[in-house]
Amino acid sequence: MNTETGKTALITGASSGIGQELAKLFAQDGYNLVLVGRSDDKLDRLADVFKSNYGTQQITVISKNLSEEDAAQDVYNQIKAKGITINVLVNDAGVGLYGLFATDTDWEREKAMIHLNVLALTQMTKLFLYDMLARNEGKILNLASLLSITPTPLMAVYAGTKAYVYNFTQSLVNELKDTNVTITALLPNATDTDFFNKANAENTKITDELQDPVMVAQAGYDALMSGKSKAIPGGLKNKSYEVMAYLAPQETLASLMREKMSQKPEPEPEKEASVSVAWGIGFGIAVIAGIALTIGYKNTSDFQKARYRYKAKSAGNALSNTLSSVLDTVVNGVVDAYQNTKEKAEKLATKGVDIEEDVVA
Ligand SMILES: NC(=O)c1ccc[n+]([C@@H]2O[C@H](COP(=O)([O-])OP(=O)(O)OC[C@H]3O[C@@H](n4cnc5c(N)ncnc54)[C@H](OP(=O)(O)O)[C@@H]3O)[C@@H](O)[C@H]2O)c1
Structure with missing residues (x-):
C-alpha cells in the first residue's frame, strides 16, 4: 500500500499480540517504526521481517521496561536525540493480573501493572501529544478494554487501570476537538494473545471465546486512521455489552463479570x-x-x-x-x-x- 511513506509510528508492546498486529499494519502502510518493549531480541527479529516483507525504511528498536520510573521520559529523550518525529503513538503495552485483591495477588506485580498500564501510558501521551499539538498533526491510539466499562472482580486492579485509560482518552478527545490531533481508545473483548497466560487467568471462563488479534488490530487501526474517539471490535455482540454496561446496575455487572472470571470446571x-x-x-x-x-x-x-x-x-x-x-x-x-x-x-x-x-x- 505504502500510503504513509516517511511518517513514523511508535508502538509500545509490539513484541506480541495486538501490538504486533498493529505494527504489521503500519509497516504494510509504509510507516517507519519505533518499537518499544522489554524483548529487544523479538523486536529486532520483527524489524528484519518488516524490512524484508514490506520494505520498511527505518525501524528503531528501544529496549525499555515501561514499568520503571520515568521510562516514558527516557524513551522520549532517546527519540529526540535521534531526531525522529513521531506522527502516530500507539500505547499498547499492558499486562493483567488475576486473583482476589485482598488475599491472592502480589502487590509488587500490581504496582508494576499500574505503572505500565497507567503511568507510562499517561506520560507517553503527555510528552508526544505536546509535540503533535505544536505541529497541529498527529494521532494516538490507547489500548483500553471492554473491562474499562465494567467492574471486574478477580481482575479488579487491571480493570481499574483500563477504566482509567478509557476515561482519560475520552477526556482528551474533547480537549483536542478543535485541533488536527486525534486520540482513540480501543476496547477489545477477550482476545487470543498471551495476555491471559501472563495474567494467570488462562483457565477462566472468559477465555472460552477469544477474538482474533488480527481482527482487533485492524478495527483499532481503522478507527485510529479515521480519527474516531473509540473502537469496540467484534460487531454487534460486543457493542451490546457497552449498552448493557451503561444500563445495568454496577452490582449486576460485577456479578456477571465474577461469573465470567471464575475458573472453568475441572475436566475429569x-x-x-x-x-x-x-x-x-x-x-x-x-x-x-x-x-x-x-x-x-x-x-x-x-x-x-x-x-x-x-x-x-x-x-x-x-x-x-x-x-x-x-x-x-x-x-x-x-x-x-x-x-x-x-x-x-x-x-x-x-x-x-x-x-x-x-x-x-
Ligand atoms: N488480550 C486481551 O484479551 C485484551 C483485551 C483487552 C485489552 N487488551 C490490552 O491489549 C494490550 C496488548 O495486550 P495483548 O493482549 O496483545 O497481550 P500480550 O501479547 O501479552 O502483549 C503485551 C505486550 O506488552 C509488552 N509489555 C509487557 N510488559 C511490559 C513492560 N513492563 N514494558 C514494556 N512492554 C511491556 C509485552 O512486551 P514484552 O513482554 O516483550 O516487554 C508485549 O509486547 C494490553 O494493553 C492489554 O491490556 C488485551
Missing part, C-alpha cells in the same frame, strides 16, 4: 480414563471366563453338560455383576475384581467340568 480425565480401563478389563474378564467355560464344556458328559449350562448361566450373571461393580468402583475395585475372576477362570480351564461353586461364588 482420570475418571474418564478409569472408566475406559474398567470397560477394557471387564471385557477381558468375560473373554477369559468364556474360554475357560468352553474348554470345560467340551470335556464333559451329557449329565455334567446340563449342570454345566446351569452353572455357566449363573457364572455369566456373576461376571456381569462383577463388571457392574467394576464400573461402579472404577479404580480400586476393578483391580481386585479382575484378579479374582481371572484366577477363577484359570482354575476352570484346568479343572474341566468342576466348575460349580467356584465360578458362582
Whole structure:
C-alpha cells in the first residue's frame, strides 16, 4: 500500500499480540517504526521481517521496561536525540493480573501493572501529544478494554487501570476537538494473545471465546486512521455489552463479570480414563471366563453338560455383576475384581467340568 511513506509510528508492546498486529499494519502502510518493549531480541527479529516483507525504511528498536520510573521520559529523550518525529503513538503495552485483591495477588506485580498500564501510558501521551499539538498533526491510539466499562472482580486492579485509560482518552478527545490531533481508545473483548497466560487467568471462563488479534488490530487501526474517539471490535455482540454496561446496575455487572472470571470446571480425565480401563478389563474378564467355560464344556458328559449350562448361566450373571461393580468402583475395585475372576477362570480351564461353586461364588 505504502500510503504513509516517511511518517513514523511508535508502538509500545509490539513484541506480541495486538501490538504486533498493529505494527504489521503500519509497516504494510509504509510507516517507519519505533518499537518499544522489554524483548529487544523479538523486536529486532520483527524489524528484519518488516524490512524484508514490506520494505520498511527505518525501524528503531528501544529496549525499555515501561514499568520503571520515568521510562516514558527516557524513551522520549532517546527519540529526540535521534531526531525522529513521531506522527502516530500507539500505547499498547499492558499486562493483567488475576486473583482476589485482598488475599491472592502480589502487590509488587500490581504496582508494576499500574505503572505500565497507567503511568507510562499517561506520560507517553503527555510528552508526544505536546509535540503533535505544536505541529497541529498527529494521532494516538490507547489500548483500553471492554473491562474499562465494567467492574471486574478477580481482575479488579487491571480493570481499574483500563477504566482509567478509557476515561482519560475520552477526556482528551474533547480537549483536542478543535485541533488536527486525534486520540482513540480501543476496547477489545477477550482476545487470543498471551495476555491471559501472563495474567494467570488462562483457565477462566472468559477465555472460552477469544477474538482474533488480527481482527482487533485492524478495527483499532481503522478507527485510529479515521480519527474516531473509540473502537469496540467484534460487531454487534460486543457493542451490546457497552449498552448493557451503561444500563445495568454496577452490582449486576460485577456479578456477571465474577461469573465470567471464575475458573472453568475441572475436566475429569482420570475418571474418564478409569472408566475406559474398567470397560477394557471387564471385557477381558468375560473373554477369559468364556474360554475357560468352553474348554470345560467340551470335556464333559451329557449329565455334567446340563449342570454345566446351569452353572455357566449363573457364572455369566456373576461376571456381569462383577463388571457392574467394576464400573461402579472404577479404580480400586476393578483391580481386585479382575484378579479374582481371572484366577477363577484359570482354575476352570484346568479343572474341566468342576466348575460349580467356584465360578458362582
Ligand atoms: N488480550 C486481551 O484479551 C485484551 C483485551 C483487552 C485489552 N487488551 C490490552 O491489549 C494490550 C496488548 O495486550 P495483548 O493482549 O496483545 O497481550 P500480550 O501479547 O501479552 O502483549 C503485551 C505486550 O506488552 C509488552 N509489555 C509487557 N510488559 C511490559 C513492560 N513492563 N514494558 C514494556 N512492554 C511491556 C509485552 O512486551 P514484552 O513482554 O516483550 O516487554 C508485549 O509486547 C494490553 O494493553 C492489554 O491490556 C488485551
